[in-house]
Amino acid sequence: MIKEERFELIRGELAKKGIVDGDELAAFLAVSRATIRRDLDSLEEKGLLKRTHGGAQAVDSEDELPFHSKLSAYMHEKRAIGIAAAAMVKEGAVIGCTGGTTVMSVVKALKGKPITVVTNAINVAMELAPCESAQVIVTGGALRARSYELVGHIADRTLGEFHLDIALLGVDGIDIERGLSTYTIAEAHAAALYMSQAERVWVVADHSKAGKVAPALIAPLSRVHCLITDPGLDPAIRSQLEAAGLEVSIAEM
Amino acid sequence: MIKEERFELIRGELAKKGIVDGDELAAFLAVSRATIRRDLDSLEEKGLLKRTHGGAQAVDSEDELPFHSKLSAYMHEKRAIGIAAAAMVKEGAVIGCTGGTTVMSVVKALKGKPITVVTNAINVAMELAPCESAQVIVTGGALRARSYELVGHIADRTLGEFHLDIALLGVDGIDIERGLSTYTIAEAHAAALYMSQAERVWVVADHSKAGKVAPALIAPLSRVHCLITDPGLDPAIRSQLEAAGLEVSIAEM
DNA sequence: TTATAAACGATCAAATACGATCAATAAAGA
DNA sequence: TCTTTATTGATCGTATTTGATCGTTTATAA
Numbered sequence: 001m002i003k004e005e006r007f008e009l010i011r012g013e014l015a016k017k018g019i020v021d022g023d024e025l026a027a028f029l030a031v032s033r034a035t036i037r038r039d040l041d042s043l044e045e046k047g048l049l050k051r052t053h054g055g056a057q058a059v060d061s062e063d064e065l066p067f068h069s070k071l072s073a074y075m076h077e078k079r080a081i082g083i084a085a086a087a088m089v090k091e092g093a094v095i096g097c098t099g100g101t102t103v104m105s106v107v108k109a110l111k112g113k114p115i116t117v118v119t120n121a122i123n124v125a126m127e128l129a130p131c132e133s134a135q136v137i138v139t140g141g142a143l144r145a146r147s148y149e150l151v152g153h154i155a156d157r158t159l160g161e162f163h164l165d166i167a168l169l170g171v172d173g174i175d176i177e178r179g180l181s182t183y184t185i186a187e188a189h190a191a192a193l194y195m196s197q198a199e200r201v202w203v204v205a206d207h208s209k210a211g212k213v214a215p216a217l218i219a220p221l222s223r224v225h226c227l228i229t230d231p232g233l234d235p236a237i238r239s240q241l242e243a244a245g246l247e248v249s250i251a252e253m
Numbered sequence: 254m255i256k257e258e259r260f261e262l263i264r265g266e267l268a269k270k271g272i273v274d275g276d277e278l279a280a281f282l283a284v285s286r287a288t289i290r291r292d293l294d295s296l297e298e299k300g301l302l303k304r305t306h307g308g309a310q311a312v313d314s315e316d317e318l319p320f321h322s323k324l325s326a327y328m329h330e331k332r333a334i335g336i337a338a339a340a341m342v343k344e345g346a347v348i349g350c351t352g353g354t355t356v357m358s359v360v361k362a363l364k365g366k367p368i369t370v371v372t373n374a375i376n377v378a379m380e381l382a383p384c385e386s387a388q389v390i391v392t393g394g395a396l397r398a399r400s401y402e403l404v405g406h407i408a409d410r411t412l413g414e415f416h417l418d419i420a421l422l423g424v425d426g427i428d429i430e431r432g433l434s435t436y437t438i439a440e441a442h443a444a445a446l447y448m449s450q451a452e453r454v455w456v457v458a459d460h461s462k463a464g465k466v467a468p469a470l471i472a473p474l475s476r477v478h479c480l481i482t483d484p485g486l487d488p489a490i491r492s493q494l495e496a497a498g499l500e501v502s503i504a505e506m
Numbered sequence: 507t508t509a510t511a512a513a514c515g516a517t518c519a520a521a522t523a524c525g526a527t528c529a530a531t532a533a534a535g536a
Numbered sequence: 537t538c539t540t541t542a543t544t545g546a547t548c549g550t551a552t553t554t555g556a557t558c559g560t561t562t563a564t565a566a
Contacts, residue, residue, distance in 0.1 A: 004310045138395075142390055
């Protein structure tokens, strides 16, 4: 095992867990703690992580994309949601992923897990491309301008060929009355299709989406099994959602 | 086993794993470590990998970061080829694109043109995603680890639904006798499929690919209409290719 | 606040890989 | 065939990396 190999594995663990422990890394990579410290120093110098006492933590992805950072709202919340949702995924699961920034957070946290991902979002696929542990299926279809989602009959047909354990949906609105919604018809159609193919439906969204209704309706809340969101969720809305039968999971931050 | 054969195998391992270990390579290729070191030195000089202590790692073909640019193999040539090939594309054309760094250069140069692109490479799709002028169709399929290409029956079926004006192929070998070749069977299969759907077949490759034969054969040269390469092409090989009926286009640099 | 345990940085010895050199072998040409 | 050239494997001293051991600093809890 050469140094660069360790670097890659450390980065993988970091992307998966967000924070890593020096002792765990030393055991995992079968090297001494001194070496781990040196490795973490090197990686920090490259700006790929931030040292902490006892280990290291991932740099916020906003640092990775300096010019996009301000555009992305609730960055910190989405990151926490991603880690929480990823922790709920069992090994070997088949997961269908829509596009959207919150889903991307989950996918980043899923790196390194042995799972199968079916997606119509090419940015999701790009994220998992370097990862050998996950099998990735892309639906194909026409690429929506200025988005990263594939739509049309090719996407629909491919999606129909898979059975999913989990449909992982990012939405723009969650409302007691109107259910799930998003901004475009094409995305709503794709989301509905994921739902119909899946055993369980998970929705990931930061708390700002709760109580909102976007133009394109996807499905009522009765079709959703689990919502993973951040601690900012209004307790009143949470009660309503849970009364409607939703399992609400709050990510730790 | 001759030197070039080892080079190909090393590149194959590198493409597969991203990082290779000197000892493993020595055992795998049944040569001494001294030879491996010399091989890695040669390959680094060509910009095909980056030496490290104990082995080597793949150059990051994705990152166009300035300080990585020098490491990318024949980067200057590929840019010139991309511009030249893009200039030959008429508005409204339907182009099928394989993966590979040279094809990516062409795609970058095609930005802004009103065309339709059909591709099984998600990095090609990502490149064109922000672009509103081009219509992009992604074939779908299983994502190959450490590559960005989609393969399998889904990709094949989708490709079969399109008629292409131009098949734009990036290859790893162009040989008078053996024709076009690449490193993996899956890529070769995809390339052959593009050819069968296309009116005209263009091959883009830097001059180092001329005279080379990679493990997986795609098709004989008689099926190719045009080769776009850089001025480094050996005149003798150029004559042979032209004698074989190929239109050889040399990019200005 | 103080005590304790853990992690840190600095340093050194051992292991490993490196580059340079040379002899042996294989391939190409006179 | 003999010579020339290129390539390989082995050897040497050097440089890098690693693991262990110090004393010191930092986090946690009593």
